[in-house]
Amino acid sequence: MSVRTIPESQHLDLLASRESASFLQTPAWGRVKSEWRRESLGWFRDEELVGAALVLYRQLPRLKRYLAYLPEGPVIDWETDELDQWLAPMTAHLKSQGAFGVRMGPPVVTRRWSAAQVKDGIADPAVRRLDDLAPTERDTVGARVVSQLDELGWRRQVAEGGFAAGQPQYVFQVPLTADGAPRSEDDVLKGMNQLWRRNIKKAAKLGVEVTSSGGTEDLKAFHDLYVHTAQRDHFTPRPLAYFQTMADALSAESPDRIRLWFARHEGDLVASTIAIRVGTHAWYSYGASSTEKREVRGSNAIQWAMLRDALAAGARVYDLRGITDTLDPDDSHAGLIQFKVGTGGEAVEYAGEWDLPLNRPLYAAFDLYMRRR
Structure with missing residues (x-):
């Protein structure tokens, strides 16, 4: 097995x-993360x-040494019993590129x-986390x-609640298949809880209209509502330029990669989202909703x-996308999982993010800096 830089x-x-x-392993994502140096690697x-x-390199201040980051990757044979045959040539290459x-x-x-388990866990006072x-x-x-x-000496990055500086x-x-066959719309709808089905029906009855666009001409409408959502829910919004870069890069790579969605009621924008798809995996990536007219159920x-x-x-x-592992109804994150559990899906735990120090003194300094942040 050998590893080297390949064309996009x-x-x-x-x-x-x-x-x-x-989608975080597509070449386009490297263009979205323009503050990182990017490289496409091939095995x-x-x-x-x-x-x-896709490897993203983040440089240390004043030093030409880098953290090499592979978000939700690499795309290799993870079913192997000999994982080192894949990872050893990768780490050797990354070290030669200056990675610490x-x-x-x-x-x-x-x-x-x-979903039923998660719902019962939220209702059970003895259960506080998915681990329970x-x-x-x-x-x-x-x-x-x-x-x-x-x-192999890799270090698991443990973060409270399952959220870290990287990916959830x-x-x-x-799931959109059952026993290998595609599910019908009716089957997916029946899998939702009663509140979700009622809200979807209510939105339709009240005249909520949902449209989508593959272009970026309506991106500012999404962003305005997203900033409103950020102010209401107390998080720091990304700038419009970030979403413009994201939309341009992903749509240039494939016309079906990214779509904007808008829910309007009597001309008023009540919800807007960004969806991404790579092959058979579709993501709800970003969402926004208005404080007014919440009763028309645009988000559903x-x-x-x-x-x-x-x-x-x-x-x-x-x-x-992301949830925390909390099932405590008093936790501020509980509303997020309660909204998502209504879809009738499932909570999924991934292996998480792992680090391998290549230069131990530099890695220790970097790790201390990140902990103090």
Whole structure:
């Protein structure tokens, strides 16, 4: 096995040969993260391209040394019993590029919990976190990856509640297939809880109209509502320029990669979202909603439209992205998981992010800096 830099076109060809991969592993995402140096890596066996990765390099101040970051990657054979054959040539290459450490997020699932389990856990005063519930599934591939990374000296990055500086360890997903066959719209709708179904029906009755656009001409309308949402919910919004770069980069790579969605009631914008799709995996990436007219249920209407679109496109998973692992109804994050659990999907735990120090003094200084932040 050998690893070397490849052209973006070759990187895209490898991704196209797979059922799906994270959008954070597409060459376009490197252009979104313009403050990082980017590189497309390829794994070769007998000159056959068998794996790929987007690597983002973040430089240390005043030093030409880098943290090499592979968000939700690399795209390799994670089912192998010999993971070191894939990772050793990667780390050797990254070290030759000046990396003092490597951070990656293996795209492998470790555990799943059903919507019914999560709902019961929130109602049970003895349950406070997903860990307090026996999962409906423990993934053997994920367990084997975690075991091998431990043996190889990689360090698990543990973050309170499953959120870190990188990507969330816990997400909420709606499976769009059952026993290998696509689910029908009716089946997905029946899987939702009664409140979601009632809200979708109410939005339609009140005349909420949902539209979508593959272009960026309506991006400011989304962003204005997103800033309003940020002020209401007390988080720091990203600037319009970030979303412009994101939309331009992803849409240039593939016309079906990114879509904007808008829910309007009597001409008023009540909800707006950004959806991303790579192969058979569809993501709800960003969302915004108005404080006014919440009773028309624009957020439910827009999610249902996005779900239907994902089904029509042949997606196998609709991913509502990050949740924390809390099931405490008094926790400020509980409302997020309660909203998402209404879709009838499942809570999913990934292997999380892992670090490998390549230069221990520099990595220790970097780790101390991040902890103090």
